Amino acid sequence: MGGVNVIIEKQRYGRNKSTQINKTYIGSAEYRRKFINLTDREYINNKIYIEAKKMLIHRSGTEYEDLVFINAENGKVLRNNNYAESAISFGINADEVIQKVMPTESMKNMLLNAEPNIIIALHNHPNNSLPSLADLRSAYKHKYKFSLVLTHNGKLFKFAVTDKFIENLADFTLGRLEKNMLYGDSEKITGYINELSEYGVILEVL
Template structure:
């Protein structure tokens, strides 16, 4: 009987998380949100990125899944996307998109990676390491709560954070809990990752 109860509890917890992952598409389509996208990306490519962010958040609203889009900022184009992720709270860049990003960075172009976070949380270790691995200038998280997080590597991790791992980032997030301002500061001082939050 306890297995049935735990399965029901898990299903209820998932439904609660999915409800929290609902996106206010009116806010995402609004003037303030558009201005924030423009602030992050500049006037040239902002309309394309905003359309893609609306598509991404509409696609993933009420789910625990993530999509990824990548942009060549100097050419002003979308490089590609990954929109069929099969793991919750996770997104990965496939070989084709990674290759296209490499072509852009090899040509000396700046690349940005955008993905959504159903839990509206800070960048994960995988997010940070993806920037480094793919040579991206910065990453953007389109949070389901309507905020936008821009993050970039500005230094090297210090002390016990020499490797940016799921465990080290998780410990940092646990240490700061709901103190978002403190967490953002700690990301920069301990991980060398600057985060700008636009709400």
């Protein structure tokens, strides 16, 4: 009996009603339009859209994250949609795997074998937050073509990190932006997004 309870508890862990997606919106033409100009190749944009929808549906109602790499030249796709479950099965505490995700070994190899600015990285943010400092560091270190954060409330944050990256200034400006995103001051939001580009972070809110 105790064993059954443990299993049920593990299944419940990481589930959170506030992170449920609006399936109607995610399936809408309005949401679809956010993807049509992400790159100059329709084929890649379609792949990104398909992977984004799969990811959001998979992680709806949870605090777990998935990660997808798409090679923008040949269209190859690799995913880690099992990070949390896999880590828990290896004995890692469930509260240590929420709101984070790492690439699989084959994804790491994909990064190693790709030229800079070829890999597009997608991951979800169950709590709808802006890219984190860790996200910026990852994009900079792995030289992604760009990263796409998919929030569970239907926003897309597309960002790239350039050689002009200044970590503390970018982190501080993201903090200010995050506060203003809550209150919806569009003038300030635009100002902080412009400021971020001075610190090496090219951010678009879609």
